[in-house]
Amino acid sequence: AQSVSQHNHHVILSEAASLELGCNYSYGGTVNLFWYVQYPGQHLQLLLKYFSGDPLVKGIKGFEAEFIKSKFSFNLRKPSVQWSDTAEYFCAVNAPEGNNDMRFGAGTRLTVKP
């Protein structure tokens, strides 16, 4: 089965700083990759996803992620964070040939100081 690891548990940045959150997955086959965000007190929302094609995907709110197959990675980036980006970020993976089994990483808590 697939698994996901997120290296950063808690990241603290000042506004306008650049962000990169690491995500690595473990699975031998084709994967779909996702980044979800959970703002305080709100439900999980999809930021972006990769399933095929251009490995650099752009999502909502200025986020992007790059799929590097050779590194089994799908890191999330944003050039300039805002205070409103304070949230929990989850990387997730499922296998297209699988059985809808979505696996989430442990999450990274991002705190942006104004």
Place this chain on the structure above:
Amino acid sequence: DTEVTQTPKHLVMGMTNKKSLKCEQHMGHRAMYWYKQKAKKPPELMFVYSYEKLSINESVPSRFSPECPNSSLLNLHLHALQPEDSALYLCASSHPLGGAGDEQYFGPGTRLTVT
């Protein structure tokens, strides 16, 4: 309509109670999911229904009993829960089979407290 709704928002129950959580979506999705999320932890998959049939049960204790009465509804029946079952229970839906990036749409969750 890209919304998954869940009721109730909050539930407090004793260890001898029987209660049910409800989830509904009208996006035509034929896969529905229950997750459990503890504070500051990722969602943990509990059950997956595909075309109204249970396709995954992640070794969840029998005190949790899922039900999918039709393609829009998903229930989670609770009986004889333990305090450690207190958590946020999330429902999600998606197209049934993996393929073109089938993301899951999540509901707001039911905050369950077992006393």
